Amino acid sequence: MSNLLFSLLTQIALRTKEGFVRQTGHLEATQTQFLLTLLKTYQNTVLGQHWKFEEIKTVEQFRERVPVLSYGFYHPYVDQIAQGQANILTSEPVVYLNLSSGTTGKHKLIPVTKRSRKNRQIINQVAQGFLAEAVQKRQISLGKMLLTSSLQLTGYTEAGIPCGPVSVGDLRLSNFLYKQIFVHPYEALKPSDDLARHYVCLLFALQYPNLGIFGANFPVLALRLADYLEKNALELIQDLEKGTIAEWLTLEPELRGILTKQLTPQPGRAAHLREILHSEGRLTPQLVWPSIGCLVTARGGTSDFYFQRFSDYFGNTPIFGGIYAASEGAFGVYHDLDNDGAILAINTGFYEFIPSDQWDVEQPKTLLPQDLKVGEQYRILVSNYNGLYRYDVGDVVEVVGFYHQTPMITFKYRYKGLLSSTTEKTTEYHVIQVMGQLQQEFSLPLENFCITLSEKEIPPHYLVNIELRSGHFLPNPQQFVTQFDYKLREIHTSYAVKRNNSQVPPPRLRILAPGSFAKLRQHLLDKGMPESQLKFPHISEDRQFLTGLNVEKEVHP
Template sequence: MSTLMLSLAAAVSKQVKTRFIRQTHHAEAAQDAFLRTLLQAHCQTEFGRELGLVDIKTIDQFRDRVPISSYSDYEPYIDRIAKGERNILTPDPVIYLSLTSGSTGKQKLIPITPRSRRFRSYVNQVSAGFIAEAAQRHQRPLGKMLLTSSLQLVGHTSSGIPYGPISAGDLRLNSTLYRQVFAHPFDALKPADSLARHYVCLLFALGDPQTRVIGANFPVLALRLADYLESYADDLIHDLETGEIASWLKLEPELRAKLERRWFPNPNRAAELRHILKTEGRLTPRSAWNLSLLITARGGTSNFYFERFPAYFGNTPIFGGLYASSEAAFGSYYDFNQDGAILAIDTGFFEFIPEDQWYVSQPQTVLASEVIPSQCYRILVTNYNGLYRYDIGDVVEVLGFYNQAPIIVFRHRLGGMLSSITEKTTEFHVMQVMQQLQQEFHVTLENFCITLSEQDIPPHYLVNIELAPGSLLPDPVSFIHQFDRHLQAIHTSYAIKRPDQIPAPRLRILAPGSFAILRQRLLQRGIPESQLKFPHISNDRQFLAGLTIEQEVEVEEVKDDWARYF
């Protein structure tokens, strides 16, 4: 039955994808039609009346009369929605409030309605259609998925509206579909304890021969899953053999009883995995399953983590799924190992702010049909969550077009910039540099974060790194010299200001486990595990306070040394 359901789901997704592709031949018309329909639907909401949406008939009128907005413009209205008031931002009832991660700022609540959920599900189906097509083209048979995202809510508002991470909301609101595609019971996502949730999901997936896909919101979470598999291999194999679920796991008693009723011994599979463990010395996803693909976020900081994927996942292709946030679904990926996503032209209205307008209070925007490949833009969205010309702060690069629809890739957050003077170094800049350095020095980093020194004016760049277990850096002086050199090579503003204005960077090698400590700090701040993103640059001078520095190395300044970099 499960195989039949998977085949039916793939067939439906292919049909939805085909419909979307037809729309990409008429992207401008699709955008115009979406906006007109939304304005008509929302014009009698309280916010819609304040904006005068009923009188807006064209895209130009919309851009002229509706100001670009940020979360602070919506917060008072969302507070009222949380208390149970209706017809505020949307005419439809709010059934969930999506809590943003807060990794790069204050956490926000975004209204989810039945209609906005359907549009997001549509983008998901488009993505699934592209997955099915790519899997067929690359001869990678689809099967069950291992996913360890939590179902835990954060709570309910005073009026009873549930709120929590967007991933938990998506899973709960689409549970019928997910129950058919998971390699583990849906209840396996319910444990509050992270280790318990990962363990039981791994256990059931190891016992299911149809497991072919691993999903993770972010690449760092896929690596964490691989670490759990390696660390608890003996326990997992034991439970496979005996039909037990480890007694030491922190599982709620009623939930444990439910899961145990679904779990049976599988001694043959246990023997197979024990042989792999004995032969290879560890258990990894690539050795445990015959994987067809991984689904995880691409763009942004992802490539840094992808450097470590081959050791755990071999050459398994990576599909980006959706380029999405709590506020909106921005696009669908369309092939394996591609960073670009096709703009979701029929589920949101999008505008783009060119780079020369980023620091203007009400900047001029261009439309999806007007963007230029290789250019970066801030992206604005108007959608059925009740957001109008909403500036999420994402900076995207246009890679090209899929028919008439832009292909975009997330590069960094606008606020995610670091400046010793005024050079505006982005996360994308430092990600490129650190990738080069890992290859150049044959070193693997557990993680890194660039901060600024506290006492110096102007401050030094502090390149804080933690080496992966078993990895060595014999020549840290050369490493920080090359950091400086590579950053100048790719970042013109840094290169111009570095010789005379920006002091030399310093390398700090942190003690093992430092980023695990940082991870716990971020979780304690209330950031949901499934949405946890490590910032790789931070203006917070205390962000890494208290972590042990094993070694600090400073570039020795040499007069005119910068010139030899060019």
């Protein structure tokens, strides 16, 4: 039955993908049709009447009439929706409010309707179709999926609308059939305690030696799950053997009963895993599930830094990006394994792009997808069924090619995620490149890092805050920080100019105590950030961001 269901879902996904591929050959027509249908559908909403959508007949009329907007404009309208007012941004009822992670600013609430949810499901199916095609070419077999995302809502508005991370909404609103592809019961995603949720998902997955897909919203969460497996190996094996769930877990009693009833003792599988633990000294996903065909997690941005550690846990297992998306919508779909290029999701949104020479303009001149150039970077705007129009997502993307007529883009960094001692505007992408090179040059695996600015000096120094992985040390920290400075000059012209004329002082290295980023992680969770959205920024203008962490050594060049 499981194989039949998987085959059915694959066939649906392949058909949906083929329809999308045809659309990529008719870029302008597809985008125009999407926009005009969107405007007609929402013409009687508050914003639709304000901008007189019924009068707009062309793409150019839309761009002339509606300004480029950020979330600040939408905030009061979302407040009205939260209070229960209808027909504000969408003509359909709002069934959920996506809560953004707030990594680079305040949390945002984005309306979700059945129609916007259906569009997201469609682009997910397109991604599944591309994945099915890619693994077939490589003769990879896929089976059930391990995914430990939470089902916990953040809360409800005064009108009773549920709100929470987009991943929670996706799981709660997903089609029944797609819930069947998980290797664990759907209820295993319900524990409110993060460790308990990961533990029970792993426990059910360990029963199933032929796991096909290892999924995580972000690469750092995939590493976190691998760490849970390694640290709790003995307890997991014991529970697997007996068909029990560890009593020390913080697990809701009723949920514990429901999950325990679905477990059966697996002494044979437990014995096999115990042998692996004895011979290898640990359990890793690759050792436990050699059948894993691919990993599904976010690509682009900070991902490459974490991918450098994947081989230790996953070997050479290929990585698929799924969809490039955020709380505000889905913007791209990946078409192959181990590839950072996402095809613009032209069937789920209308897109415009702000070229770099317009980034400081209040109402910038925008380009349409057909006007983009390979190798150039742009800020992306979206109009979609979440009730957003010419919305500045805040993401900087680079065009890496075209799929038929449609651009392929790679997420680089958040536009507001900039670090400046003076005016050099160092991005997260810059420092990830540098730190990746330094890890290889010094054969030094890092647990994590974050570049901040010193508090007292004017202009401030860059502080290169690093935590070394357990069992490693840095023999020549002076050379490390000197090389950081040299390599950042190589790839970042503005930094090089301002360093060469002493506008920016030399950087300093700070080696943080072991466990520092685990402590920071817990601090962010305690502040209310859901684990599924937890992304450590690799640069921060908040000079208090790492306050409270123990600095073992500070090195000045």
